[in-house]
Amino acid sequence: MVIYPSALAPLATLSEHPALGESIAYQLNGLTVVFIALSAIWALMELIGFFFRRFRTAPTAKPAVLSAPPAPLNGNRPRHEIVAAITSAIAATLDEPHRIVEILPLDQTRDWAREGRREIFASHRTR
Amino acid sequence: MIQDLLSFFTTTGFQFITWQMLVMWLIAAILLYLAVAKGFEPLLLVPIAFGALIANLPTRGVITIDRSVDGTTQTAVFRVEARPVAHPAPSHDAAAIPTAPSSMPESGRQVLKIERVEGGLYDFISQGVKLELFPPLIFLGVGALTDFGPLIAMPRTLLLGAAAQLGLFITFMGANLLGFTSKQAASIGIIGGADGPTAIFLANKLAPELLGAIAVAAYSYMSLVPLIQPPIMRLLTTKKERVIRMKSLRKVSKLEKLIFAIAVMIVCILLVPDASALIAMLMLGNFLRECGATERLVKSAQNEIINILTIFLGTSVGMTMQAETFLAPSTLKIIVLGVIAFAFSTAGGVLAAKVMNLITPHNPVNPLIGSAGVSAVPMAARVSHNEGQRYDSNNYLLMHAMGPNVAGVIGTAVAAGYFISTLAH
Numbered sequence: 001m002v003i004y005p006s007a008l009a010p011l012a013t014l015s016e017h018p019a020l021g022e023s024i025a026y027q028l029n030g031l032t033v034v035f036i037a038l039s040a041i042w043a044l045m046e047l048i049g050f051f052f053r054r055f056r057t058a059p060t061a062k063p064a065v066l067s068a069p070p071a072p073l074n075g076n077r078p079r080h081e082i083v084a085a086i087t088s089a090i091a092a093t094l095d096e097p098h099r100i101v102e103i104l105p106l107d108q109t110r111d112w113a114r115e116g117r118r119e120i121f122a123s124h125r126t127r
Numbered sequence: 128m129i130q131d132l133l134s135f136f137t138t139t140g141f142q143f144i145t146w147q148m149l150v151m152w153l154i155a156a157i158l159l160y161l162a163v164a165k166g167f168e169p170l171l172l173v174p175i176a177f178g179a180l181i182a183n184l185p186t187r188g189v190i191t192i193d194r195s196v197d198g199t200t201q202t203a204v205f206r207v208e209a210r211p212v213a214h215p216a217p218s219h220d221a222a223a224i225p226t227a228p229s230s231m232p233e234s235g236r237q238v239l240k241i242e243r244v245e246g247g248l249y250d251f252i253s254q255g256v257k258l259e260l261f262p263p264l265i266f267l268g269v270g271a272l273t274d275f276g277p278l279i280a281m282p283r284t285l286l287l288g289a290a291a292q293l294g295l296f297i298t299f300m301g302a303n304l305l306g307f308t309s310k311q312a313a314s315i316g317i318i319g320g321a322d323g324p325t326a327i328f329l330a331n332k333l334a335p336e337l338l339g340a341i342a343v344a345a346y347s348y349m350s351l352v353p354l355i356q357p358p359i360m361r362l363l364t365t366k367k368e369r370v371i372r373m374k375s376l377r378k379v380s381k382l383e384k385l386i387f388a389i390a391v392m393i394v395c396i397l398l399v400p401d402a403s404a405l406i407a408m409l410m411l412g413n414f415l416r417e418c419g420a421t422e423r424l425v426k427s428a429q430n431e432i433i434n435i436l437t438i439f440l441g442t443s444v445g446m447t448m449q450a451e452t453f454l455a456p457s458t459l460k461i462i463v464l465g466v467i468a469f470a471f472s473t474a475g476g477v478l479a480a481k482v483m484n485l486i487t488p489h490n491p492v493n494p495l496i497g498s499a500g501v502s503a504v505p506m507a508a509r510v511s512h513n514e515g516q517r518y519d520s521n522n523y524l525l526m527h528a529m530g531p532n533v534a535g536v537i538g539t540a541v542a543a544g545y546f547i548s549t550l551a552h
Contacts, residue, residue, distance in 0.1 A: 014309050014549060014550065015309070016308040016309055016310075017303065017306075017308065017309070018303060018309060020300075023299070023300050023303055024300070026299075026549070027296035027297070027299060027300060029545075030295075030296050030299075030542060030545045030546070030549075031289075031292065031293065031296055033398065033399065033541065033542075033545045034289045034292050034538050034541050034542050034545065035286070035289045036398065037289075037394060037395055037398045037399065037537075037538075037541045038285040038286060038288060038289040038534065038537065038538055038541070039285070039286065039289070040394050040398070041282070041285055041390065041391050041394050041395075041537070042282045042283060042285040042286065044390050044394065045279055045282035045285075045387060045390070046282050046283075048383060048386055048387075048390075049279070049280075049282065049377075049383070052380060052382075052383055053377070
C-alpha cells in the first residue's frame, strides 16, 4: 500500500486549468526537482573529482626546458613562434617532466611516409 | 476517349485541394527558404517542411488521417485485420496452424492471426514518433557526439543548466493563462529547453495535437539563439562582469567520464523514472564514445543512426502539420510563448551565474556562460563565447560555456520527466 503525503496531493492531481496559486506551487516543485537532480550529480562529481585530483599518481608536467638552441637545417632557424608552439604542444601532450634537446625539420620525402605506415600498422589489432 | 480522360481526372487529387492547403504550401516554402537559404537548423527544418508539404497534399499510400465527428484528427493510423484462432495445442511442428476457431484457452488470452496490414508509408514510419522510439534513439547519437569534459571539470555549472530551465516553468504558467490545458502548457513550456528530441518526446506524450507547431517553434528558435540571447545577456550583466576571466579547466580523465555517464544515468532515473528513455540513451551514447573500445558503434551512432532518424523524425513531425490543426490561433500563441520560454531560460542561467558569484566571489563565473544553459548545443556556448569576445578579445569562454550547455540537456530531460510523471499518469 502506498501512502501519499498530503503535500504531494497538488502535485499528483494538477487540474487541467489550475488556479494561479496551484500553478505556482507546481512550478516551484518542478524547478526544485530539477535542482535536486543536478545538485546531486554536482555533489557526486565534486566528490569523484576530489579523489581523482588527490590520488593522481602521474607527476605534474613541468614546463619544457630548452637546453640548447635548435639546430637549424640548411641554415634555416625556426621562428620563435614555431618553437613556442612546438614546446606548448609537447607540454600539453606529455604528462610528465621532459627536456627538449633539439628541434629539426622533418625530411618530408621519407619521414611522413614512415609515420603513415606506423599509423596504419597501429590501427590493426593483432589479437 | 474523352470520357475515359474525364473519368481519369476524377481520380486525380486536384479536386481535393483547399485554400488551407495552399496556405500550408506557402508556410512550407517559407520554412524551406529559412532552412536552405538562411541556414536555420536545416537538418531538421528541411524534413519538417517537406513533411508539412506532403501532409497538405491529397496523397494516397503515404499517410492516413482519421477525422472523427468531433473534429479531432489522428494521423499515422494503420489497419490490421485479424481473426481469433484456437489456442495452439502443444505441438513440435512449427508449421501446424489451426484452422478453426474454438473456445478460449484457459488463460483467458485470445490468440489472433494477423491476416492483413493496411497503411501508408508514413503510417508505419511515424510509429517511431508515436511509440516514442525516435527521440531516445536520437539522444543516443547526441550522447555519442557530446563531450562532457568541461562539465566534469567544473561541475557547479550543472546549477546553471538547472537554472536555465526557469523558462519552461514560467511559460507553463503563461500557457495556462492563455487557455491551454496543463498537458498542453507543459508541452509548450519545454520549448524553452531548446532541445528538439525532448520537446517532441514530451509533446507526443502529453499534447500530440500540438506536436507540429511545437516542433517548428522549437527548431526555429534554436536557430535564432544568436539573435534572441545577446540582448538579454547584455541587459542582465555589467561590463565588469562580462570581462571576468575564469580559471582554466582541469584535465578530465577517461575514467571520470565513464563514471559520470553511469552516475548521471542512475541518479536521474532514480529521481525521475519517466525520463529513463532519454537519459539512458544519452548516457549510453556517451559511454560508447568515452570508453574508446567501441569505435564502430560510436561512428554509427554519430552518423548513420542519427542521420536516418533525423530524416524520419523530421518528416513524421512535419506530417502532423495538417492545415486544420496548424492554421489555428493556438499556433500563433505557441510561437509567442516559445520566445518567452527562450528569454526566461536565458535570463535564468545568467542570473544564476550572478548569484553564484555572490556566494563564491573568489572563484567567479562569467555570467555570460549562464545563458548557455539553454541546451542548444553548441550554438548557445558559441554565443556566450562571442559575446565575451566583444568586450575582451583575449577571453576564451567557449569551453567554459560548454559545461552549462551540456548540463542543460540533462536538465531539460529531467524537467520533461517531471512533467510526464505528474501529468501523463
